[in-house]
Amino acid sequence: MENTTLILTVCLLGVAGFYLGRSRSLSVVGGFAAARNLHSLPGYYGYFTAIWCLLPALAVLTLWFVLEPRVVMALLVDSLPQAQQDLPPGQLNLLLNNVRNFAAGSAIGGETNQVLTDAAAVYLQLQARSRLLLTGLVLACAVLGGVIAWRRIHPEFRARNRVEGIVMLLLVAASSIAIFTTIGIVLSVLFEAVRFFGEVPISDFLFGTNWSPQTAIRADQVGSSGSFGAIPLFTGTLLITGIAMLVAVPVGLMTAIYLAEYSSRGVREIAKPLLELLAGIPTVVYGFFAALTIAPWVRRTGESLGFEVASESALAAGLVMGIMIIPLVSSLADDAIKAVPGSMRDGALGLGSTRSEAMTKVILPAALPGIVGGILLAVSRAIGETMIVVMAAGLAANLTANPFAAVTTVTVQIVTLLVGDQEFDSAKTLAAFALGLILFIVTLILNMAGLRVVRKYREQYE
Amino acid sequence: MSNATNENLVNLAAARAEPGQTTELGATIGDVRSKNPFVVAENVDVYYGDNHAIRNVTLEIGKQEVIALIGPSGCGKSTFLRCLNRMNDSIESARVSGTILLDGQDIYSRNLDPVALRARVGMVFQKPNPFPKSIYDNVAYGPRIHGLAADRAELDQIVRTSLERAGLWDEVKDRLDDAGTGLSGGQQQRLCIARTIAVGPEVILMDEPCSALDPIATARIEDLIDELSEDYAIVVVTHSMQQAARVSKRVAYFHLGTLVEVDETDRIFTNPRHKLTEDYITGRIG
Numbered sequence: 001m002e003n004t005t006l007i008l009t010v011c012l013l014g015v016a017g018f019y020l021g022r023s024r025s026l027s028v029v030g031g032f033a034a035a036r037n038l039h040s041l042p043g044y045y046g047y048f049t050a051i052w053c054l055l056p057a058l059a060v061l062t063l064w065f066v067l068e069p070r071v072v073m074a075l076l077v078d079s080l081p082q083a084q085q086d087l088p089p090g091q092l093n094l095l096l097n098n099v100r101n102f103a104a105g106s107a108i109g110g111e112t113n114q115v116l117t118d119a120a121a122v123y124l125q126l127q128a129r130s131r132l133l134l135t136g137l138v139l140a141c142a143v144l145g146g147v148i149a150w151r152r153i154h155p156e157f158r159a160r161n162r163v164e165g166i167v168m169l170l171l172v173a174a175s176s177i178a179i180f181t182t183i184g185i186v187l188s189v190l191f192e193a194v195r196f197f198g199e200v201p202i203s204d205f206l207f208g209t210n211w212s213p214q215t216a217i218r219a220d221q222v223g224s225s226g227s228f229g230a231i232p233l234f235t236g237t238l239l240i241t242g243i244a245m246l247v248a249v250p251v252g253l254m255t256a257i258y259l260a261e262y263s264s265r266g267v268r269e270i271a272k273p274l275l276e277l278l279a280g281i282p283t284v285v286y287g288f289f290a291a292l293t294i295a296p297w298v299r300r301t302g303e304s305l306g307f308e309v310a311s312e313s314a315l316a317a318g319l320v321m322g323i324m325i326i327p328l329v330s331s332l333a334d335d336a337i338k339a340v341p342g343s344m345r346d347g348a349l350g351l352g353s354t355r356s357e358a359m360t361k362v363i364l365p366a367a368l369p370g371i372v373g374g375i376l377l378a379v380s381r382a383i384g385e386t387m388i389v390v391m392a393a394g395l396a397a398n399l400t401a402n403p404f405a406a407v408t409t410v411t412v413q414i415v416t417l418l419v420g421d422q423e424f425d426s427a428k429t430l431a432a433f434a435l436g437l438i439l440f441i442v443t444l445i446l447n448m449a450g451l452r453v454v455r456k457y458r459e460q461y462e
Numbered sequence: 463m464s465n466a467t468n469e470n471l472v473n474l475a476a477a478r479a480e481p482g483q484t485t486e487l488g489a490t491i492g493d494v495r496s497k498n499p500f501v502v503a504e505n506v507d508v509y510y511g512d513n514h515a516i517r518n519v520t521l522e523i524g525k526q527e528v529i530a531l532i533g534p535s536g537c538g539k540s541t542f543l544r545c546l547n548r549m550n551d552s553i554e555s556a557r558v559s560g561t562i563l564l565d566g567q568d569i570y571s572r573n574l575d576p577v578a579l580r581a582r583v584g585m586v587f588q589k590p591n592p593f594p595k596s597i598y599d600n601v602a603y604g605p606r607i608h609g610l611a612a613d614r615a616e617l618d619q620i621v622r623t624s625l626e627r628a629g630l631w632d633e634v635k636d637r638l639d640d641a642g643t644g645l646s647g648g649q650q651q652r653l654c655i656a657r658t659i660a661v662g663p664e665v666i667l668m669d670e671p672c673s674a675l676d677p678i679a680t681a682r683i684e685d686l687i688d689e690l691s692e693d694y695a696i697v698v699v700t701h702s703m704q705q706a707a708r709v710s711k712r713v714a715y716f717h718l719g720t721l722v723e724v725d726e727t728d729r730i731f732t733n734p735r736h737k738l739t740e741d742y743i744t745g746r747i748g
Contacts, residue, residue, distance in 0.1 A: 265554070343591035347654070350549065351604040351661055352581030361607065366594045 006061070006135055010142050014054040017146040021049025024153050040160035048159040051166055052149035057142035064134050072126050079122045084115060099123055189440060192433030199427045200228045205434060207231065211397035211408075213417060213428045228431050230438070232397040236407030240318045240393060241382040243403060247322025248382075249375055252329025259330070260337040261359055279327035283387040290320035290392035298404075307404050312394035315403040321388050325378045332377065332454070336370025337363060369453050376450030380443040386411040410435050487718060491735050492725040496524035496712075500695045501546060501665060506560035508541055508550065508719075515541045517719045518560075523665075528687060528696045530706035530727070533716035534742065539699045542716070543667050546697065547583035548576040565664070581608055584663035588670040590650035592642035592657075597634050600642040600653055601625060604661035620660055628656035629686055648679025655686065665695045673701060684709050703743055707731055715739045 025045035029037045038045070073096060077085060084095060095116075103120040153159070197205070208229020255275070259268055295316035302309035309315075340363050348358035364371075394406030395416060417432040501523040508516035516538045523529050531539040541550065548569060550556040562569050569579050581604070592600050601621045604610070611617035621638075625631040630652045634645070642653050651671060658666060668687070672680040687696060687709045700706050706713050707727060714724045715738070723730065723739045734740040 341591070343587055343589055344593060346549065346585075346587060347591040347593065347657075348603075349552065350547065350580055350585035350587070351607070351657065352577050352579075353607055354577050357607050361603070362593050 006138055010054060010057045010061075010138060013057075013139075013142045013146065014050040017053035017149070018046035018050040020046075020146070021150055021153060022046030024049075024150055025159070028153060029155050038155050039158050040163075044159040044163050045153050045157070047163045049146055049149040049153070051163065053142050053146035055166075056145040057138045060141050061134070061138050064137075068130055068134070072123070072130060075126055076119060076123055080119060081115060095119075103127075186440065189433050189436050192430055193437040195425075196427060196430035196434045199430065200434075204228060205230055205431075209399055211413070213413070213431055226427055228427065228434075230410070230435065232399040233408060233410045233413055233435065235399060235401070236314065236393070236397070237383055237409040237411075239314050239401060239403065239407055240321060240389060240409055241379060243315060243318025244321035244325055244382045245375070245379060247319055248325035248329045248378060251322075252326045252378075253333050253371065255326065255330040256333035256337055257359060257364075260334050261355060261363070275327045275330060278324075279331075281324075283324065283385060284391075286320050286324050287387040287391035290316050290388050294320050295392050302404055309404040310394065310406040312392060312406045313404050314393055314407045317389045317393035318403070320392060321382055321385055324385070324388065325382055328381060329374060329378050332374025333367070333371045336367040336374060336454075339370060340366045369456070373450045373453030376446050376453065380446035380450065383446070384411065384439060384443050386415060390415055410439050414439075487720045487722065487738075490520065490721045491723040491739075492730070494521050494721070494724050496522040496527065498524045498526075500525045500527075500565055501697075502561075502563040503542075503545070504561045504563075506542070506545060506558065506562060508538070508545060508559075509555075509557045510553065511555040515719050516545070519721045521714060521721060521724065523695050523697060525695055526691055526693070527712065528691045528698060528710045529712045529714060530710035531697065531699045531714050531716060532701070532703065532706050532742070533722075535701075537716040538719040539714075539716045540669055541719075542721075543669055543697060543699050546665070546667055547580050547585055549580075549585065551576055581661050582663055583665045583667060584658035584661060586651070586654050586658055586666065586668045586671050589674050590647055590654050592645070592650050592653050594641065594643055596639045597625075597642045597645070597653060598638040601656050601660050604657060608661060610660075610662065624656040624660040625653075627659050627690070628652045629682065630656055646679070648675050648682060651675060651679070651683060652686065655683075655690075659690075663694065665697065666690065668696065668698045670699050670701060672705065680705070703731070715742060717742075 022042045022045055025038055025042045026032060026035060029035065035042055076096065076099065077092070080095075084092070087095065098116060099119040100123065102116055103123045205228050208227065209231045210227045210229045211232045212227045214226060255271075259271060263271065291312070295312060298313055298316045298319070299309045299311055302313075302315075344362050344366055345358055348362040349355075353361065389409045389412050393408060393412060395408050395412065396406045397408050397413070398405050400407065414432045414435050417429060417435075423429065499522040503519060503521045506516055506519045507514070519538075519542060521542075531543060533539050544550045545558055545562060546564075546569075550558060558570060564579070564582065567574065593603065595603070598621055601624050602611075602617055605617055605620050611620055622631060622635075625634065630649060633649060634640075634653075642650065645653060651674075655666075655671075671687075672683050675683065684705060687698065690696060691711075698706070698709060710727050712724060713727050713730045715722045715730070715734075715736070717738050723734065723736045725735075730739065731743060734743060740746075
């Protein structure tokens with residue numbers, strides 16, 4: 001049976017299990033009228049049967065998908081003539097690939113020979129046998145599981161508790177996906193980064209001031225020695241983040257103060273969703289806004305004032321990134337201000353403060369920890385932002401504090417190092433993982449600090 | 463409390479009415495006038511949107527007088543209190559009509575600044591609400607924003623006097639730089655009173671100032687109210703009949719937004735004239 005048909009059949013068996021289990025639960029107590037003598041509602045007995053129909057069968061199926069290719073390959077190798085079995089692993093793999101392709105009927109490089117056609121025949125035979133075995137096993141599991149569950153149904157059987165237990169396990173499994181994925185990402189980045197640090201000393205990477213990641217492909221190539229000093233990337237990232245925060249923090253904060261304290265309900269109802277809309281614009285759109293509109297404008301304005309401005313400048317990227325982060329800052333600051341109890345505000349007003357005095361002298365200081373936490377989250381967002389800087393900040397790894405110069409950031413370099421055809425064992429490509437690791441660590445620390453501050457501050461008033 | 467329940471209560475009271483006692487919500491019984499009036503409310507109505515929260519209330523509050531506003535929840539006593547320093551202004555849907563005079567001056571007049579008004583009419587809230595600042599800064603907050611002290615020494619003096627008057631000085635004089643929020647509930651409330659006194663108000667409004675405090679802290683605040691009444695007109699909203707009896711000279715009973723009865727404290731507790739007042743103070747409603 002094909003895989004889809006098999007899965008569909010198992011599902012049908014599950015549905016059948018549900019109805020059989022349900023009707024059996026009713027029949028063991030003697031019909032609907034006596035259903036209250038059952039421990040659980042009849043449906044739970046149905047679910048219980050269905051789950052035992054599905055779970056073992058699907059588990060076997062998954063296991064099969066993981067193990068089957070290895071087993072089949074091992075059997076195939078065993079069937080090969082001794083000469084082929086003794087081939088070095090690389091060539092053996094090539095041969096096995098050819099066998100598979102030949103069996104699937106696609107064209108293969110090189111000539112066909114007796115060994116190949118024999119092996120292909122064996123391979124096809126093995127596959128057919130495996131498929132038959134799988135179908136039998138899965139269906140048997142489904143039926144057997146269902147029958148065992150079905151036979152366990154009696155009035156005292158706690159079907160609801162069992163079903164709820166299994167559902168809880170499912171929920172646990174779902175929520176652990178994100179955690180395990182994160183761990184997986186960290187480990188993969190970590191291992192590649194360690195390989196990189198095997199080729200380039202970690203001190204050169206962290207403290208070197210020259211970034212030029214082109215490594216020589218041929219020994220006689222000129223001028224591409226490869227230099228991995230990441231300081232220009234760090235300063236470029238900091239410069240752009242700094243500019244972005246200079247835009248986002250004052251504007252976002254003032255927006256939040258206006259919305260939380262001064263605006264009428266009507267204004268608030270319109271302005272808040274609009275701000276959130278701003279947060280929903282894809283960053284690539286901000287990117288070409290930066291590259292096509294802001295960057296030329298910055299350049300013209302700068303030149304008319306007598307500055308020398310690169311066509312891709314840190315200023316343009318930073319300005320647009322700042323605009324992008326405004327909603328984040330304003331919404332977190334708004335939350336922080338709103339979390340200050342109304343009694344603070346009343347107390348201040350009751351002492352004869354004006355609204356602005358109440359805001360600047362009482363409410364804002366009380367909300368400050370939450371606002372700082374929000375700003376930390378915004379910084380972390382700015383450091384990790386990629387599209388805007390790729391499009392507007394340029395690629396030149398200049399070590400400069402001049403906002404009119406082109407700079408590059410950690411994220412931009414990761415993109416450029418990995419885009420296009422790459423060999424995954426050169427220092428050039430591995431450098432991307434080292435950069436990714438640094439980025440990950442920095443944003444992780446910022447996020448943790450930010451979330452901690454925000455949470456601690458929320459507890460203060462609850 | 464919903465309107466329906468309120469009406470039921472009124473009907474219930476009517477059914478139990480004894481001869482000679484009225485149960486109707488009409489003109490206020492008792493003397494709304496004061497010998498030495500300082501705050502005068504004439505025909506005050508308050509609306510929250512369509513909700514008529516205060517109905518035609520007239521009441522005079524004298525200098526150096528403690529008046530207690532009592533009544534069941536939702537009867538409008540807090541609303542009336544908040545009219546007196548225009549704290550209702552910050553509620554968008556609230557509308558006030560009638561006149562309220564403070565020392566002869568209309569506080570709802572166009573050319574009166576509510577901010578300046580609130581410096582003259584201080585307010586202490588139900589839950590102690592010290593600012594998350596030091597004890598010193600809490601008390602110094604008002605004098606600072608109103609520019610009452612010329613230099614640090616003068617500010618120190620104001621802070622000290624206010625804390626002394628609030629009976630808190632001895633407990634906190636060695637830790638003025640500690641956070642005000644770190645004090646106990648009763649101390650926090652006295653800190654809030656000190657903060658209010660520091661601005662030099664003429665009237666102090668207290669909205670259930672002891673409802674979040676234990677009996678000992680409550681007793682201290684009540685003693686304090688007694689002392690302060692020598693210098694200020696004090697309006698206390700309270701749910702505790704005992705408290706009203708202990709601290710106030712006069713008592714005003716509110717019901718469903720109407721001022722039902724006002725009288726000397728002794729008289730209203732021994733000889734209430736309105737059926738509703740009697741029911742409330744004897745614990746049959748409320």
